[in-house]
Amino acid sequence: NAGVTQTPKFRILKIGQSMTLQCTQDMNHNYMYWYRQDPGMGLKLIYYSVGAGITDKGEVPNGYNVSRSTTEDFPLRLELAAPSQTSVYFCASSLGPGQGSYNEQFFGPGTRLTVL
Amino acid sequence: GDSVTQMEGPVTLSEEAFLTINCTYTATGYPSLFWYVQYPGEGLQLLLKATKADDKGSNKGFEATYRKETTSFHLEKGSVQVSDSAVYFCALSDTGGTSYGKLTFGQGTILTVHP
Numbered sequence: 662n663a664g665v666t667q668t669p670k671f672r673i674l675k676i677g678q679s680m681t682l683q684c685t686q687d688m689n690h691n692y693m694y695w696y697r698q699d700p701g702m703g704l705k706l707i708y709y710s711v712g713a714g715i716t717d718k719g720e721v722p723n724g725y726n727v728s729r730s731t732t733e734d735f736p737l738r739l740e741l742a743a744p745s746q747t748s749v750y751f752c753a754s755s756l757g758p759g760q761g762s763y764n765e766q767f768f769g770p771g772t773r774l775t776v777l
Numbered sequence: 778g779d780s781v782t783q784m785e786g787p788v789t790l791s792e793e794a795f796l797t798i799n800c801t802y803t804a805t806g807y808p809s810l811f812w813y814v815q816y817p818g819e820g821l822q823l824l825l826k827a828t829k830a831d832d833k834g835s836n837k838g839f840e841a842t843y844r845k846e847t848t849s850f851h852l853e854k855g856s857v858q859v860s861d862s863a864v865y866f867c868a869l870s871d872t873g874g875t876s877y878g879k880l881t882f883g884q885g886t887i888l889t890v891h892p
Contacts, residue, residue, distance in 0.1 A: 665820070692878055703781070703866060703882030704821075719879070751820055757878055764809065764870050764878040768820035 663687050665769035667752050673775045674742040682737040682772050684752030692757040693735040694719075694766065695727065697748040704751065710735055711757065742776045749773050779804045783867050783883035790857055790890050798852040798886045800841075800867035808869040810834075810843050810850040811880070815864040824852075824865070857890045864888070 668683045686693065691712045696704040706719030710729040724746060726738040735754075739746060753766040784799040802810065809828045813821040825834030830845035839854045850867060867883040 694880075701884060703868075703884045704880075706879060709879070753821075755878060764880075765811075765823050765826065766878075766880060768813075768822070770818075770820045 665752055665754055665767050667750075667769035667772050669772060670770070671773045673777060674739075675777060676742060676744065678742050679738070679740050680742070680774075682739075682750055682752075682774075684735045684737070684769060685733050686735075686752075686754040686767070687733065688754060688767065689732060690754035690756055690767075691732065692755045692764075693729065694753045694755075695725070695735070695737045696751045696753065697721065698751060698771075699748050707737065707750075739774075744776050747774060747776045779808065779869060779871060779881040781867050781869055781881055781883035783865075783886050786885070787887035787889060790888070792859055792890055792892050793856045794890075796852070796854040796857045796861075796888070798865055798867075798888070800850045800852065800883060802848050802850065802867075802869050804848075804869055804871070804881075806871065808871055810841070811868045811870065812839070812841055812850070812852050813866040813868060813882075815866065815885070817863070821866065857888075859890050859892055862888055862890045 665686045694709045695707040698704050705721045708727040710716045750772045752769045755766045780803045811826045812824040814824045815821045825836040827834040827843035833842045841852045864885045866885045868880045
């Protein structure tokens with residue numbers, strides 16, 4: 662099992678550009694999450710999904726969009742990049758609460774994004 | 778809403794020293810509690826967990842006990858190694874009926890262990 666994979670590892674964007682951060686998991690997890698990690702801060706939830714075709718906003722969704730067409734993939738889209746979106750982005754997946762897993766979330770290695 | 782507060786860092790120790798990283802939480806209901814570790818350049822990994830009051834989670838020499846009366850989940854290790862240098866995150870998961878399993882994280886504590 663590869664677990665949770667993310668691409669790219671690093672990216673520099675100019676203000677106003679767009680990009681998609683890719684996330685794939687091979688554990689057949691229903692739940693998937695996108696977090697951002699800012700220096701000295703904990704992780705903040707951007708969006709989450711409880712299954713294919715179902716997504717919802719987390720704490721900090723502004724400036725981002727997601728889709729979930731398959732169980733495996735959960736891409737995060739930045740439409741108009743802004744300096745405030747400079748951060749490290751982590752994708753995670755889990756079986757979900759109530760599945761006997763205590764909702765252990767498995768994280769990808771992250772994407773470091775800089776917007777200049 | 779739910780929140781997690783960790784002790785201010787960074788923490789610098791010598792090898793074989795005793796480690797404590799404090800974590801307190803605020804939550805409605807009965808959350809599950811976690812410690813995650815992030816090694817340099819990597820994603821977060823689950824270190825240990827506890828799902829109900831008085832449970833003790835343990836892994837790799839680290840321990841934490843779920844204390845409902847003090848709303849705490851302090852991380853301890855009796856003898857740290859250089860390889861324990863990492864960022865440690867305390868987190869809780871809402872386990873309520875309408876939950877989507879959201880994790881609420883503390884701000885993280887940077888641990889550096891010197892030989």
